[in-house]
Amino acid sequence: MYLVVKNLKKSYGEGGSFMEVLKGVDFSVEKGAMCVIQGTSGSGKSTLLNCIGGLEEADSGSIYVEDVEVCGLSREKLSDYRRANLGFVFQFYNLVPNLTVKENIQVCEYLTNKPLDLHELMDVLGLTEHQDKFPSQLSGGQQQRCAIARALVKNPKLLLCDEPTGALDSATSRDILVLLEKINAKYGTTMLIVTHNNSIRNMVNQVIFLKDGQVRKNYRNDARVPAAELEDL
Amino acid sequence: MQKILRKRFLRELKENRYRYLALGFLIVMGMYIVTGLVGAAETIIEGTAKAARENRLEDGQFSVFAPLDEQEKKSLEKAGITLEEHFYLDYTLLDASILRIFSQRDKIDLVQIDMGSFPVKGGEILLERRYCEEHGIAVGDTVKIGSFDYTVTGIGTAPDYESMIRNFSDSAVDSLQFGFGFVTKEDYEELKKSGESISSEEYFYAYLLNGKVTHQQLKALLRDFFVENTDRSVCKMTRFVPAADNPRIGAAADDKLVEKAAGLAAGVIVLILFAYVISVFTVHHIEKESGVIGTLYAMGVRKKELMLHYLTLPVLLTFTAGIIGTALGYSSFGAALQMSSTYGYFSVPRISVHYKLYLLLYGLAMPPLVTVCTNYLVIRKKLDRPALFLIRGEQKNTKVHNIRLRGSFVRVFRIRQLLREKRTMVTVFGGMFISLLIVMLSLNCYILCVHVKTENVEDTKFAYMYTYKYPEADVQGGEEAYGVVMKKETLGYNFDVLLLGIHKENPYFEAAVEKGKSKVLISSAMAQKYGLRIGDVLTLYHEEDDRYYAFFIEGIVEYSAGFFAFMDIDSMREMLGQDETYYNVVFAERELAVDSGRLYSVLSEDEVEKSASVFAAQMKNMVIMLLAVSVLMFVVVMYLMMKVMIDRSAMPISLFRVFGYKQKEIRKLYLDGNFFVIAASALVGIPLSKAVMDRMYPYLVSNIACGINLTFPWEMYVGIFVSVLLLYFLVNRILMLRVSRILPSEVLKNRE
Numbered sequence: 001m002y003l004v005v006k007n008l009k010k011s012y013g014e015g016g017s018f019m020e021v022l023k024g025v026d027f028s029v030e031k032g033a034m035c036v037i038q039g040t041s042g043s044g045k046s047t048l049l050n051c052i053g054g055l056e057e058a059d060s061g062s063i064y065v066e067d068v069e070v071c072g073l074s075r076e077k078l079s080d081y082r083r084a085n086l087g088f089v090f091q092f093y094n095l096v097p098n099l100t101v102k103e104n105i106q107v108c109e110y111l112t113n114k115p116l117d118l119h120e121l122m123d124v125l126g127l128t129e130h131q132d133k134f135p136s137q138l139s140g141g142q143q144q145r146c147a148i149a150r151a152l153v154k155n156p157k158l159l160l161c162d163e164p165t166g167a168l169d170s171a172t173s174r175d176i177l178v179l180l181e182k183i184n185a186k187y188g189t190t191m192l193i194v195t196h197n198n199s200i201r202n203m204v205n206q207v208i209f210l211k212d213g214q215v216r217k218n219y220r221n222d223a224r225v226p227a228a229e230l231e232d233l
Numbered sequence: 234m235q236k237i238l239r240k241r242f243l244r245e246l247k248e249n250r251y252r253y254l255a256l257g258f259l260i261v262m263g264m265y266i267v268t269g270l271v272g273a274a275e276t277i278i279e280g281t282a283k284a285a286r287e288n289r290l291e292d293g294q295f296s297v298f299a300p301l302d303e304q305e306k307k308s309l310e311k312a313g314i315t316l317e318e319h320f321y322l323d324y325t326l327l328d329a330s331i332l333r334i335f336s337q338r339d340k341i342d343l344v345q346i347d348m349g350s351f352p353v354k355g356g357e358i359l360l361e362r363r364y365c366e367e368h369g370i371a372v373g374d375t376v377k378i379g380s381f382d383y384t385v386t387g388i389g390t391a392p393d394y395e396s397m398i399r400n401f402s403d404s405a406v407d408s409l410q411f412g413f414g415f416v417t418k419e420d421y422e423e424l425k426k427s428g429e430s431i432s433s434e435e436y437f438y439a440y441l442l443n444g445k446v447t448h449q450q451l452k453a454l455l456r457d458f459f460v461e462n463t464d465r466s467v468c469k470m471t472r473f474v475p476a477a478d479n480p481r482i483g484a485a486a487d488d489k490l491v492e493k494a495a496g497l498a499a500g501v502i503v504l505i506l507f508a509y510v511i512s513v514f515t516v517h518h519i520e521k522e523s524g525v526i527g528t529l530y531a532m533g534v535r536k537k538e539l540m541l542h543y544l545t546l547p548v549l550l551t552f553t554a555g556i557i558g559t560a561l562g563y564s565s566f567g568a569a570l571q572m573s574s575t576y577g578y579f580s581v582p583r584i585s586v587h588y589k590l591y592l593l594l595y596g597l598a599m600p601p602l603v604t605v606c607t608n609y610l611v612i613r614k615k616l617d618r619p620a621l622f623l624i625r626g627e628q629k630n631t632k633v634h635n636i637r638l639r640g641s642f643v644r645v646f647r648i649r650q651l652l653r654e655k656r657t658m659v660t661v662f663g664g665m666f667i668s669l670l671i672v673m674l675s676l677n678c679y680i681l682c683v684h685v686k687t688e689n690v691e692d693t694k695f696a697y698m699y700t701y702k703y704p705e706a707d708v709q710g711g712e713e714a715y716g717v718v719m720k721k722e723t724l725g726y727n728f729d730v731l732l733l734g735i736h737k738e739n740p741y742f743e744a745a746v747e748k749g750k751s752k753v754l755i756s757s758a759m760a761q762k763y764g765l766r767i768g769d770v771l772t773l774y775h776e777e778d779d780r781y782y783a784f785f786i787e788g789i790v791e792y793s794a795g796f797f798a799f800m801d802i803d804s805m806r807e808m809l810g811q812d813e814t815y816y817n818v819v820f821a822e823r824e825l826a827v828d829s830g831r832l833y834s835v836l837s838e839d840e841v842e843k844s845a846s847v848f849a850a851q852m853k854n855m856v857i858m859l860l861a862v863s864v865l866m867f868v869v870v871m872y873l874m875m876k877v878m879i880d881r882s883a884m885p886i887s888l889f890r891v892f893g894y895k896q897k898e899i900r901k902l903y904l905d906g907n908f909f910v911i912a913a914s915a916l917v918g919i920p921l922s923k924a925v926m927d928r929m930y931p932y933l934v935s936n937i938a939c940g941i942n943l944t945f946p947w948e949m950y951v952g953i954f955v956s957v958l959l960l961y962f963l964v965n966r967i968l969m970l971r972v973s974r975i976l977p978s979e980v981l982k983n984r985e
Binding site for chain 1: 236237238240241244245248522524525527528529530531532533534535619620621624
């Protein structure tokens with residue numbers, strides 16, 4: 001297994017405001033898989049993703065990425081871990097406003113010795129013609145594609161996406177999902193996608209349902225539907 | 234990564250060109266003034282020291298009632314001392330100025346020629362440079378001294394007269410009133426014979442110790458002459474002045490020492506302010522980009538990489554501004570131009586600018602260094618926040634946020650806005666405080682001039698003050714007094730203090746002196762300069778006797794024109810071993826018919842008035858320049874900081890527009906609250922900066938022999954306060970233009 005999460009617990013606050021968000025989460029994901037984490041608001045899906053990404057510290061439990069324990073790593077080591085293994089895509093694109101598309105992607109190109117081919121990546125993501133534009137000159141979908149390219153250029157083994165289509169319309173969402181599918185196929189990147197959108201689960205290999213901080217469902221999806229054919233996005 | 238991020242710099246500069254131009258301009262100006270000022274100071278300090286060495290500056294001088302005889306001179310030379318007669322005669326010229334005439338020198342205090350040549354024959358004279366400049370005299374012109382005409386063959390300076398004061402106790406230089414010249418030895422004798430000088434010949438000797446004896450040993454040797462030769466009772470040493478105690482010597486360098494220290498310190502203070510201003514921009518920038526930073530952290534970008542990025546632009550900006558400022562400071566518009574004030578006041582030779590390596594390093598390294606330190610400290614915390622915290626754009630929940638406020642919505646909103654912008658407000662206060670310090674420096678210079686000018690004239694109730702070398706048996710009109718010049722040191726400078734024995738009922742000083750050898754009243758100028766109060770013990774040094782005298786200060790007399798200690802004349806006569814009728818000073822309401830040969834000096838009311846006016850004239854340009862610099866600095870800092878506040882609030886302002894708020898209402902919420910901060914800052918900053926500057930000011934004028942009355946009339950405080958508010962309203966108006974450009978669509982832009 002590429003990613004193994006064991007009995008992961010996470011809580012916030014103290015006393016009256018104490019809230020246990022993750023109450024012993026267990027699951028694993030195979031290398032190269034596309035996995036969707038779904039759940040209602042407050043179910044703990046973003047917290048889970050952030051713990052896997054080393055952005056939040058779990059209270060207890062373990063996270064193994066390629067047999068390396070992530071929990072308990074120092075801040076510096078976590079930074080190294082993210083640098084070597086992870087790519088992040090968020091709902092908001094967080095692009096550097098006064099850098100062009102190409103330059104925004106290049107910012108992360110320098111984080112690895114073996115980056116993906118920049119031009120090929122821009123080509124795959126349909127950004128070549130926009131490479132010299134600034135974020136303010138792009139549509140939301142184009143900006144999200146740029147954010148994905150930035151996350152992918154360092155060739156991460158694991159791509160963590162937190163509501164990647166949350167701010168996009170249906171058609172643009174589909175475009176983005178098609179791209180993620182394409183990248184998964186082309187580069188073999190393991191993907192963990194947190195989403196509210198029920199349709200997205202149809203395109204991935206594995207679906208995890210979280211409810212009240214626990215895994216309620218965790219199943220393989222053998223009847224994958226290509227992203228281009230997804231409905232009700 | 235840095236290579237890519239660096240591409241932002243030019244775009245950032247372009248986007249905020251006015252902000253960076255204004256800041257860059259201030260830093261350039263700051264470094265230009267500092268390097269120019271300090272460069273000029275270094276040049277004058279080094280240049281005058283070099284000229285002094287080359288021109289064989291004296292180690293000291295002494296004066297006697299009657300010239301030394303050959304045997305005495307020989308015994309001094311035998312002790313290893315080089316001695317030269319620097320006798321002189323003072324003449325009043327047709328324009329009422331006084332010209333001091335020396336015969337040419339061969340061994341000590343040699344004259345450095347700026348133009349022309351030394352006089353070689355009768356009827357030729359070399360004149361001092363400043364006197365020539367003030368009187369428009371050129372080589373080849375003729376001057377009339379007494380009944381003799383002289384052709385000016387040369388113009389130059391002498392190292393023992395850098396500060397062109399006529400008497401050691403004079404406070405201000407006025408080259409329109411006083412200068413000196415050199416004639417051949419034969420012409421000097423001719424002049425002496427004519428008896429047309431305004432006072433008797435002064436017998437000054439300049440000496441070089443040549444490392445063989447000390448000043449004290451020489452003084453003891455001289456004293457022995459007068460003890461041994463009791464038949465020459467009149468041949469008494471009247472002054473013994475080592476070069477270090479001579480206010481005419483090294484005056485330009487002394488003046489510049491203060492400027493050098495003040496310039497370097499002021500440079501660092503101003504740079505810290507500007508660096509802090511930059512850090513406010515950077516913090517604003519980081520807050521604006523917190524989502525980007527959080528995302529980059531999530532990707533594995535390290536804090537130090539982003540720290541380096543956010544420090545680079547401020548460092549590049551300040552480094553570039555530092556280079557330009559330093560280059561300007563080193564150019565002919567810098568140090569060379571700032572030296573003109575020295576040339577226009579002190580009698581020093583023309584010196585080419587000395588470029589000091591440390592100053593170059595200061596100009597180039599200090600701006601980026603201060604920027605790195607200040608910005609690192611300020612933005613370190615901002616970048617230290619966790620990635621998620623930054624991505625979500627969360628604000629730290631500080632105690633300030635939890636303050637419960639009551640009142641109307643507008644009031645509560647304004648207070649919240651000010652609390653949120655406390656860092657910006659602190660910067661505005663810092664900028665205001667530093668600007669106010671400069672204002673106070675400028676106004677202290679102004680008020681000092683005003684006080685000197687008005688009070689000196691008001692306090693001088695006599696028309697003439699005659700100081701006798703050989704007093705007549707009876708006082709020929711006027712009020713008798715007994716004066717002895719003593720010394721007192723303050724802040725490294727040894728000034729003359731006149732211990733003046735007077736009668737209680739004298740009409741010229743409101744000094745009710747009491748009998749007693751340990752009681753004195755001091756002049757207000759002296760109280761201010763030395764920080765003395767009633768009840769203090771005043772210790773004065775009498776060079777002639779090499780003895781210290783201590784007195785209790787019984788009162789302070791309103792007299793600002795000199796450092797005087799008044800005591801009962803009979804008590805003083807007794808204390809110093811003089812007979813009951815001895816006097817050597819006469820104050821008079823009108824000019825007395827006194828034989829000039831008997832006199833040391835004559836001080837007239839007119840001279841006091843003229844010398845007081847010189848101060849004001851000299852300081853005028855500096856006062857204006859300092860005021861302009863302070864206003865510029867204050868306006869720019871206030872504008873930049875308030876603009877940052879508006880930029881930071883662009884989204885909520887546009888949201889208020891969406892809600893239907895009008896321009897006036899938005900101004901009320903976002904700008905008008907600043908009025909109270911500015912007003913409160915001014916109320917605190919004005920007295921605070923005045924108190925700080927009043928403490929610093931005596932050090933800045935430590936080499937000037939005058940009282941330091943820095944009291945402002947209340948109207949001046951009101952004027953400063955009103956000016957601050959007017960400048961605030963000006964900036965407020967300009968910023969409203971920026972507010973009016975924030976459109977409702979800004980909300981959408983910020984949410985991508």
